[in-house]
Amino acid sequence: MMAIDCKALSADFSTRRSGTTAVLKSVQLRVMTGETFGLIGPSGCGKSTLLRILAGLHTRWRGEVSIFGQTLQPDNYPRNALLSTVQMVFQDPYASLHPRHSVGRALLEPLKVNNIPEPARRLRQALDDVGLPPSIEQRYPHQMSGGQRQRVAIARALLLRPSLLLLDEPTSALDVSVQAEILNLLNQLKARYNMTMLLVSHDAGVIAHMCDRAAVMQDGAMAQLLLREQLAIYGGT
Numbered sequence: 001m002m003a004i005d006c007k008a009l010s011a012d013f014s015t016r017r018s019g020t021t022a023v024l025k026s027v028q029l030r031v032m033t034g035e036t037f038g039l040i041g042p043s044g045c046g047k048s049t050l051l052r053i054l055a056g057l058h059t060r061w062r063g064e065v066s067i068f069g070q071t072l073q074p075d076n077y078p079r080n081a082l083l084s085t086v087q088m089v090f091q092d093p094y095a096s097l098h099p100r101h102s103v104g105r106a107l108l109e110p111l112k113v114n115n116i117p118e119p120a121r122r123l124r125q126a127l128d129d130v131g132l133p134p135s136i137e138q139r140y141p142h143q144m145s146g147g148q149r150q151r152v153a154i155a156r157a158l159l160l161r162p163s164l165l166l167l168d169e170p171t172s173a174l175d176v177s178v179q180a181e182i183l184n185l186l187n188q189l190k191a192r193y194n195m196t197m198l199l200v201s202h203d204a205g206v207i208a209h210m211c212d213r214a215a216v217m218q219d220g221a222m223a224q225l226l227l228r229e230q231l232a233i234y235g236g237t
C-alpha cells in the first residue's frame with residue numbers, strides 16, 4: 001500500500017501585506033510503505049508546509065491526499081484513523097516541548113489522552129528506545145542538551161507507535177556528532193517498528209545517508225526525483 005499519495009496538491013497563504021501567495025503548486029508525491037523518502041530544496045520552497053498538511057496542521061489546501069489509503073480533506077483530517085498513525089518531529093525540540101513540563105509529564109500526557117494501557121511501562125520503553133535513562137523523566141527542557149531534547153521529542157513521537165514519521169529537519173539544530181547519533185537512532189527505530197519516514201533536510205549528505213528516494217522541491221513544486229544511485233552522487237558519498 002502507498003504510505004502517502006498526493007496528487008495536484010496546492011496550498012497558499014494569505015497575508016494582509018502581500019495578499020495570497022501560492023506555496024505548493026500542484027505537487028505530486030508518492031511514498032511507498034516502508035521507505036525513507038527525502039525532501040530537499042531551498043528555504044521557503046514549501047517543505048514544512050507539505051509536512052504540516054500531512055500532519056493535519058495546515059488546512060488551507062486543494063487536491064487529493066491520502067495516507068495509508070485514508071483520504072484527507074482540508075477541513076476534515078481523519079484524526080481518529082490517523083492520530084496514532086502519523087507523528088511529526090520538528091526542527092527545534094526546544095520549541096516543541098513545553099518549558100514547564102517535565103519529560104515524564106510531556107510523555108505521559110499523550111498516553112493518558114489516548115487511554116494507552118500501562119502508561120508508566122510505555123514511558124520507560126519510549127525513553128529506552130531513544131537511549132535515555134529513566135532518571136531523565138524528572139528533567140525539564142532547559143536541563144537537557146539539544147541532543148537529549150531531540151531524543152525526548154522522538155520518544156514522544158514514538159509513544160503511540162506511528163506507522164509514518166514526518167521529520168522536519170530533525171537534526172539541523174544539533175552538533176554534527178550528535179546529528180549522526182540521532183540519524184542512526186532513527187534508522188534503528190524505523191527497522192524495529194516498521195515505519196515509513198518522510199525526511200526534510202537541507203543537507204544532501206543526510207538525505208543520501210538516510211533515504212531510498214528523494215525529491216528536490218523548488219518554489220512550491222517537485223523539480224526532480226532522485227533514486228538511490230543518484231542520491232549517492234547528490235550527497236557526494
Ligand SMILES: Nc1ncnc2c1ncn2[C@@H]1O[C@H](COP(=O)(O)OP(=O)(O)OP(=O)(O)O)[C@@H](O)[C@H]1O
Nearest residue numbers: 013014015023041042043044045046047048049050
Ligand atoms: N504562517 C504563514 N503565513 C504566511 N506565509 C507563510 C506561513 N508559513 C510559511 N509561509 C510561507 O510559505 C512558504 C513556504 O514555507 P515553508 O515553511 O513550507 O518552507 P520550507 O521549505 O520549509 O523552508 P525552510 O527550509 O526555511 O524551513 C514561504 O514562502 C513562507 O514564507
Ligand SMILES: [Mg+2]
Nearest residue numbers: 047048049168
Ligand atoms: Mg521548513
